[in-house]
Every structure is written in structure tokens, then in C-alpha cells.
Amino acid sequence: MSEKDKNNTPQQEYSLNDDRRVKVLSPGRLVMQRFIRNRVAVTGLIILAFMFIFSFVGGWISPYTENQLFYREDNQNKQYAGVTENKELRYVEREAGTFPALAQAQFYLARTKGSDRFEYQGTIYTYKEDGEDFFSIYTGGQEEPMAFASTTIVTSSTSNEKVPFMLQYLLLKSLEDEKDSFEYEGETYDVDEEGALKKGKEEIAFASKYIVQALMSDVFLSRQFREELIEEVEKGAKEFSFTDTDGVTYDYTITYNAATNAYSVMQSQSTKVFDTYSPPSSKHWLGTDRNGMDMLTRLMYGGRVSLYIGFIVVIIETVIGVILGGISGYFGGWVDNLIMRIVDIFYCIPSLPIIIILGAAMDAMRVDPQIRMIWLMLILGLLGWAGIARLVRGQILSLREQEFMTATEATGLKVSRRIFKHLIPNVIPQLIVTMTMSLGSTILIEATLSFLGLGVKFPFASWGNIINDVNNTYVLTNFWFIWIPAGVCLVATVLAFNLVGDGLRDAFDPKMKR
């Protein structure tokens, strides 16, 4: 109450102008004033306002959508090829299996003994040294060798197939004799200094002391690639890049493995991967989550879902609670008794386990996430109305004995009008307080369920299911930005609801002495 100063002229003192009147505040204004004076409650209100703007406007301002996926380029090194410098004799047979390993051993023995013939399983072989580390092996007095041994290896330039035996032999022989061509089966083949074998202009094979093998069966290494690779290997380079015929450049790294005496070549390829768990940056203020979605945007949409569910559940609870509580309190007698026993029963039903069971059953039946959300709200609402019914009934029991109710009866108002027009409005203060408080607790329950993976499901975000990721110990330890912001939002919102509820209770209470 406030009065204007009285030191004015006498006429004004007795006037009935507005400025002379005692200012009377309506009960609503009084409550508001008391509420505003409560600093803690106002803080809660500000937090709530911020959360509402954050969730409802934020999702609209945010440049990303709820389920937008982000990718990043990732360099993956994969084993591409192996290079070995050949230092041992390799045996090539004309026909597979005609010169087995034991015969090879006999050849080796004969060579160390210096004899030019050896025997294996009754066959007599002779051999001829065609050059350094190059031997041709004959049997049965034939002119053409049936096998040869060399440290140089002939590989086809065009495919992964084997080069015909005689071509291999003649190529090596020409290289050894430093001839630049030979004839085989009526055709002329050219041999160049680097060991390439050409038929006309087309290169069909080449000889090299290095064995280059592709590590994947679907990869064919071109002659050019092999040559460049060998060149780099001989130079002792660690890295090199190669542009293939399609004009794509790849980077390769070469590592030498002393144990196997081989070089392994890794191709680094950039692939597009989901941008998961990327730390906060200017593009994603709170980083990205496990699916490569923007965390801040998810948080906004999550808040929206959490608040929606909270409100709808509380509305369901209140509607059922007010109707049943009102009827029960007004009529009394057996109606009251019956409804109160029903309330007792609902009090007794363990709601969290039941929701968990239903959630698990919905999981097993693969219920659509959206329908699931509706079910969740219905179940939470249906299990939670008992408290409100009790509150409303208690209030009405004491209110209906008061004079104004006798007056309504005397004026002959309808029963429904008496309950819902005259009794319920008097319960509204307590109802608002309880609703605010239960908004907080509903959001908590929803978050708990979503955290357990039984509430709101992907693709929908909810603060609970965002924190769910923390079940993964690696995330718990390393990615604070995944779960701490969601937790803070959750605590802040629930706390704000409780603070506001508390403040409202104090403000509504006329016995308050402040």
C-alpha cells in the first residue's frame, strides 16, 4: 500500500481524485509483488525463461537441424604394396611341378660341389651358368631348358598373369648377353636396357631384381608405378607421391622392415567419415556427438522434447487429478471413499519399474520412436495423478464447509458449476505450486528413462538420451562436452522449476510475514 504525500492544499486533501485514493492491489498483484521480492525465485524464473528461449527459439536460429550429420575428411593409411629386393635364386619351371623343391636342393648341392649335373628320382639334370646368378637347367638332352634359376624376376606389365616361360628365359638371357632383341616362335621381341620386354611397341613384361606385389588382389600395379616405386626405394626415400593414369595423385609412405628384408608401401587415402566426437570449435560450439551431429543443436531440440513431455504429462496428471479429486472432495461419502482407495492403489503401484518393463517391451516390439514418445507421456500421466487428486480433495474438503459455498448452494447453482467455478479456483494456488514442482520431477523421470535407453529414442534428442553416451567409459573420461552441458541444462531447468514453485508457494501463502 502506498499513499501520496499529504502536504498539499486543503482542497486536494478532501478530493476524491484518483491520486488521493488509497491504492489497493488485487490479490494477484500482491502475489506477484511478493514473488518478485523473492530473489531466489526470480533467478529461477530467469533460468526458466532462458531455457525456453534456448530450446524453442534456439532450434530455429541454429544453422543446423536436429538430425543433420557432419562429415570430416580422414586420412587412412592402408597397406598397398610390398617391395622386396630379391637376393635368392628363384626357380621358374616350364611346366608346374616338374622341378620340385628337392630337385632344387640337389641343384644347389651340385652347384656348391662344382659338378655340372645332378640326379633326382632317377632323372639326370644338367645345368649351365648363363650369367651371374642365372642358371638354366636341362633334362634328357633337350635344347630348351626345362627350368631356370635367377635372382632377377620377370613380371607382366599389363596384368597379374604369368609371363610364358620361354619369354621369361629369353628375356633374361638377352639381358645377360646384352642383346636388344630376340626371336621367339616367329615373332621379334625388343629388349631395352632397363629390362623391359616389348612386342612391337607394346611393353609386355619387364625384369627386375625387386619384387613388387600388390597386397590386395583387386589392385594391379602399373609398370610405371613399379618403376617409380623401385627408384624411390633405391634412393631410400620414405615418402613419395604418384599420379596414376586417371590423374589422381596419392601419397605413399615407405617403411623398411629389417626382419623380413622387405619394404611395405602404405597408400594414404582420404575418406569421408562421420565427424564424431569432434571437440568444440567455432563451427560446432559444443562439438559433435557419437553420430556426428551438432551437440548444441541437439541440446536445443532435446530441451524442447524434455519440456514438451514435462508439460503434457503434467497437464494429463492435473486434468485427471482435478476431476477425480474435485468429485471426491465435493461429494464425500462412498464416492470419496472409492476414489481415495483408487488413489491409494495408484500410490502403491511402483511406477518406475513398470515404465521400465513397458519400455523394454516396446523395445522388443520395435515401436516407432514417435508413437513411443506418446505412450511414454500417457503412461507417466496415468501413473502420476494420484498426488494431485489427494491435494485437490483435501483442499475442497475444507473449502466446501465455508460460507461462500453455502451461498452458492443457496443461489441454486449446478453442482458442476459449484465444483469447477467456485471450488477449483480456490485450489489453484496450491495446484500451480504442485504443477511447477511436478514439471521438474517429470522432466527428471523422463531424463532418467531416456538415459536408461527406455524413454525418448534416437533420432529424437532428449537431455537424458544425450547423457546416455556416458555409459561408454571412454566418453565419460575424454569427451566432457558430450554429457556435461546436457546435465547442466537438466539440473538448471529442474532446479529452476523447483525454485519458482517454492517462490510461488511462499508468495501465495497469506500467512507470510515479509
Next chain:
Amino acid sequence: MISIVILIFVAFIIYVLMRCLPTSYLEEVARAKSMQPGSKSFEEWMQQLSATYGMDKGIIPGFFSWCGRAIRGQFGDSWKWTVPVTQKFHDSVWLSFIMGGIAFVLELLIAIPLGIISAVKQYSKTDYTITIVALTCFSLPTFFFASLLKLVFAVKLKWFDLGGLIGRSYQQLSPAGQFWDKAAHLVLPIITLVVISIGSLMRYTRTNMLEVLNADYIRTARAKGLSERKVIYHHAFRNTLIPIVTIVGGSLPGLFSGALITETLFSLPGIGYVSYQSMVSGDIPFSMFYLVFLAILTLLGNLISDILYAVVDPRVRIA
């Protein structure tokens, strides 16, 4: 008497709910269970299911036949644990009870004095601090708080393990060492439980204390010239104890119900975690048992608080 009627109705609702689960789901679960090593065959499970729950009968006769068995303690075999439900319950409930009990005592020791202080010094800085702390504790989601504790004490400081009841070297420890190992694993869960539940009791104490402090007999006591100490601890506190004792007594049976979320988060094999696993894996016998058990505990709590109310407050007489 009325409690028993309510219990029967609650059991009936739970039973109906279970019956309403699609049969395909039950069969699927039973089939999955029968794949487990050492489990009964699918037909046996289904037979047991229909025998225990009267699936072949209508809902109401089925309910009564199930009730008859349940009263005699025949809850059947758990699907998930493949042992009788009551045995699994017996194995796991004591851990929950010990944990809940310790947390409960700590909660009382912290919450009641703080509540009284904040009521006595109403509208002071202390009061605001305590109120905000209480409301924050009240608003903390268990899983978030537990994760924070894990991050700080288990991951960063490495004082405790992330979860479980026994450490890796448990078998090599002496009996005393084994005891301390278990105790160490219970520290974080108990802190979680205490912090989560402390808020409401603190608020409750404060509200009641405020009410008592505004009563006429307190004014009389002050007018008599009693010391403030005596007024508060002798006259006000004793009267505040009436509602507190009632509510504390009422929550005693709840100690057996286990802390579902906390135990799950710290993977402690208490009744809460065991039943959570059962519920998630669709273990109907165990879940049914647990739900009925919880309902009994709630009713028992109400009963105890009613009786205590009459015992503690001489003004209340049992009609």
C-alpha cells in the same frame, strides 16, 4: 485390512499389465532364454509360465491361481538368472539393505540438523544457502551426479573403481582386506544416494520446524524467559520430531527396495540392479515378484507411519 485389499488390487493391476503384454513378446523372450546354457527348454518355460500365471485361464481365475501360489511363496524360476526367484532375491537384497541403511543414517544425520538450522535462522544467508543446496540436491538427476562422481573420483583421482562390488585383486586379499575392498566400492554409491535424497528431508524438517516455531507454546516458552537454546532444542525440536519420526519410520521398509538407478550405474549386484536387468530382459517372474514386493513395501511404510504417528503423538488416538 484395507491395506490387504489395496495390495490385492495393485497385484491385480500388475497382473493384468503382464497379461496384456503381447504373447509374441513373451514367446520371444522365453525362446531367447531357452537358448542360454543350462536353461530349461522353450516348452518347459512356456509350461511353467502358463502354470504359474494361469495363462490358460481367464484373467480373473488366472489371477487368483497366481495369488494362491504367491502367498505360498511360489514365484517360479527366474528366466534371466535360472534360479528360483526367491533365491535370487535373497542373494541380492542384503547388499541393497546395507547400502540403503548406511545412506539413510547419514541422510538423517545431515538433513535434520541442517533443516533445523535453516528454520531457526529463517531468511538469513545460511537459510538461503541451505535452501538452495537442498533444492539442488533435489533436482540432481541421479545418473548425472553419479557420472560426475565417477569422473572426478574414479577417473581423475583414481581413488575408487568405476563400478562393481569387488576389485580385481579381491581373491588375494585377507578377510579384512576383502571387507575394506567392498566398503571402498560402496563409497561412491552411498554418496550418490545421500546427496540425491537429502534435499526433500531437509525441506521437510525446515517446513515443520517453521510451523512449530510459529506455534503459541513457543511464544509462551519465550515469554517465560527460557533460553533460546532450551526453547529450540527442548520445546520446538521435540515437536518437530513428530512428523519426522512418522516419515522416517514410513521410509524404513523402502530400504529393502534397492536403489535401482544408483545400483545400475555402479553395477552393484543389489536388488535394484538385479531387478533392472530382469525387467529389461523381460524376465516376467522376477519382475512380477519385484513389483509386488515394492507394493508391499509401500503399504508397509504407510502402515508403520500411521502406527508411529499414534505412538509418538499422544494427541492422536487410534479410533
